[in-house]
Amino acid sequence: xxxxxxxxxxxxxxxxxxKPQGTPIQPAYAAGVSGTVEVFExxxxxxxxxxGFSHIVLLYHFHRSRxxxxxxxxxxxxxxxxxxxxxxxxxxxxxxxxxxRLDGIENRILHVxxxxxxxxxxxxxxxxxxxxxxxxxxxxxxxxxxxxKSVRRRKADTRFG
Amino acid sequence: xxxxxxxxxxxxxxxxxxKPQGTPIQPAYAAGVSGTVEVFExxxxxxxxxxGFSHIVLLYHFHRSRxxxxxxxxxxxxxxxxxxxxxxxxxxxxxxxxxxRLDGIENRILHVxxxxxxxxxxxxxxxxxxxxxxxxxxxxxxxxxxxxKSVRRRKADTRFG
Numbered sequence: 001x002x003x004x005x006x007x008x009x010x011x012x013x014x015x016x017x018x019k020p021q022g023t024p025i026q027p028a029y030a031a032g033v034s035g036t037v038e039v040f041e042x043x044x045x046x047x048x049x050x051x052g053f054s055h056i057v058l059l060y061h062f063h064r065s066r067x068x069x070x071x072x073x074x075x076x077x078x079x080x081x082x083x084x085x086x087x088x089x090x091x092x093x094x095x096x097x098x099x100x101r102l103d104g105i106e107n108r109i110l111h112v113x114x115x116x117x118x119x120x121x122x123x124x125x126x127x128x129x130x131x132x133x134x135x136x137x138x139x140x141x142x143x144x145x146x147x148x149k150s151v152r153r154r155k156a157d158t159r160f161g
Numbered sequence: 162x163x164x165x166x167x168x169x170x171x172x173x174x175x176x177x178x179x180k181p182q183g184t185p186i187q188p189a190y191a192a193g194v195s196g197t198v199e200v201f202e203x204x205x206x207x208x209x210x211x212x213g214f215s216h217i218v219l220l221y222h223f224h225r226s227r228x229x230x231x232x233x234x235x236x237x238x239x240x241x242x243x244x245x246x247x248x249x250x251x252x253x254x255x256x257x258x259x260x261x262r263l264d265g266i267e268n269r270i271l272h273v274x275x276x277x278x279x280x281x282x283x284x285x286x287x288x289x290x291x292x293x294x295x296x297x298x299x300x301x302x303x304x305x306x307x308x309x310k311s312v313r314r315r316k317a318d319t320r321f322g
Contacts, residue, residue, distance in 0.1 A: 003169075004168070005168045005170070005283065005285070007166045008165055043231065043245075045243065045244075046243045046244035046253075047245055049242045049246035053246065057258065070207040071206060071209065081210045082211055084208055085209065087288055087291070093168040093169065093285045095256070097288060099295055122166065125245075125253070125256050127248055128246050134260055
């Protein structure tokens with residue numbers, strides 16, 4: 001189980017944050033900050049239908065992260081905590097996860113808001129944000145909307161019927 | 162930007178799902194299904210404080226996934242969609258993301274519920290689920306609770322003050 005897993009960036013994230021020091025810790029603290037996600041040409045066809053979603057999940061590589069400690073004092077705390085109970089970027093596998101608002105897509109450029117990500121960060125994956133999967137918020141879910149409602153009905157039927 | 166990124170599993174996910182065919186597509190459809198996450202001994206110290214969270218984010222490698230198409234017909238639909246507008250496991254970088262309920266931790270074994278993950282899946286990362294970052298739900302957030310309240314107050318002050 002120590003077999004290595006290799007990924008290749010599918011794009012690059014652009015933001016106003018060029019130094020780790022000034023970068024917000026989480027999207028909630030980067031409210032309104034705009035950025036772009038440049039998806040490489042070869043993956044462009046995969047962006048179809050994404051514009052129906054108000055929010056998307058970005059997975060990326062913390063490229064400035066080096067090493068890790070299993071105990072860290074988080075930004076919002078004064079005591080050392082277990083690394084996996086924090087969102088610290090220095091992790092055994094430094095994968096970042098941000099839910100951002102999608103303002104629009106032009107060609108292969110995504111315009112996003114609430115970006116807490118360093119400029120130049122390699123993008124690994126984009127997923128649609130779906131409240132039933134990832135939590136709940138003021139979101140739209142594009143083509144999934146209808147299927148979600150039918151799932152909700154089915155669940156309600158099971159629970160109350 | 163086509164530089165390769167290498168990760169190493171930090172654990173392994175155990176579930177009742179041994180074949181891709183029977184595995185639910187998302188945790189919402191795996192409601193109540195129990196599984197375990199075995200974190201390797203060398204990372205155990207990083208689990209401290211995680212038990213304060215009701216939900217956690219699991220990032221893992223879709224180890225049974227081979228290749229990908231940029232257009233796919235999703236489980237919940239009948240029309241081809243852009244891959245990145247779906248949660249299909251066959252992706253350029255096949256990273257899976259699930260928000261699961263954490264029932265408890267014994268030593269380095271996490272007992273989780275709502276597991277939509279194949280048995281034997283390599284674990285890449287664990288993050289605490291935090292509604293302000295990842296959405297909203299019926300969650301607890303352990304040691305972060307106090308800091309979150311203060312953040313909410315500060316945001317309310319800015320908005321209404």
